[in-house]
Amino acid sequence: MLTIENLHAEIDGKPILKGLSLSIGAGEIHAIMGPNGAGKSTLGYVLSGRPNYEVTEGSVTFDGQDLLALAPHERAAAGLFLGFQYPVEIPGVSNLQFLREALNAQRRARGEEPLSGGDFIKLARAQAAALGLDPEMLKRAVNVGFSGGEKKRAEMVQMGIIAPKLAILDETDSGLDIDALKAVGNGINTIMRQPDKAVLLITHYQRLLDYVQPDFVHVLAGGRIVRSGGPELALELEREGYREMAA
Template identity: 80%
Template structure:
């Protein structure tokens, strides 16, 4: 589904450009959940932004193939229509735009890119209620402006509702567990499993901590350090990191 080969990327422009990714290679198959862990500054969020097509990040070498297409040749909205979803560590607020309006426009724009008919208002609201129920989010929250006045946990749950409505093939979740208390963590973990655990979907979880992986059990755990994958293992690697720390595990 996703194949990254020798990816190099910088952030910034001109003489101030700073190399962040330095030869990263990774492959995700449909039906798999991969977790990426690593110390601050390792390049975890940069990887997410490069895959999502965020401006300000330049790929200087390597390739990324997604669903059989050259991902780096596609605009961000084309990547989304192809089935890529990027969850942000800090979801942004959009004053003046309701969640319902935003999500219906986003979904129908993606359906249009794929040559599909738009959903009617009634069908969309039915879908939105189903997905909000999975994340225990009141529908009244979706009538409010996007993330405005939401707590950290509400923002993350609303973002997972967005993921459920858009129905991506690949979800890249950048520190989705950030700012969540124990109850919200359980709800979000359950939502990820319900939405993305399928034979034709895959998840790339970026996290500092093992706690989310208690609820979303990964098939593979990768340690990212200094812009590349330095170690890969199973769920036990995350437990080892939690117990021993990055320095000790990577030194070994």
């Protein structure tokens, strides 16, 4: 589904990714761990097309397409979803309005009919209920006044509604208490653990992986993947840290 080959990227002239290669197949969940400054978030930003992150070398193929040739909205319509470490607030725009516009924009880009207001509300309420988010919160402005856990639940609802092929989740466990962590883990498993979908989890810690067991764990250090393994690698990192790998 996703193939990254020798990816080099920089921001403001500073090299961050320095020859990163990674392949993610359909039905797989991959976790990327590593020390601060290793390039984990940069990888997510580059894949999603965030401005000012310049690719200087390498290639990325997503579902048979040259991902780097697509604009950010085209990448989203193709099935890529980026979950933020710190979801932004959008005052004056309700969750329902935001999510309906986002979903129907993608449906139109794929040549599909937009959902009616009634059908969309049914979908949104079902996703909110499945993830333990009070449906009344869907009427509120996007993330305004939400706790950290509510923001992450709302983002999982967004992912469920959009139904991407590939979810890139950038430290989605950051700042969560145990109940919110379980809810987020349940959301990832329910929505994305499918034979035609895939997940790239970016995280510092093992704790999210207690609820979302990855097929592969990779260590990113110095701008490249320096080690890969199974779930047991995350436990080793939790015990021993990154010092030797980051050296």
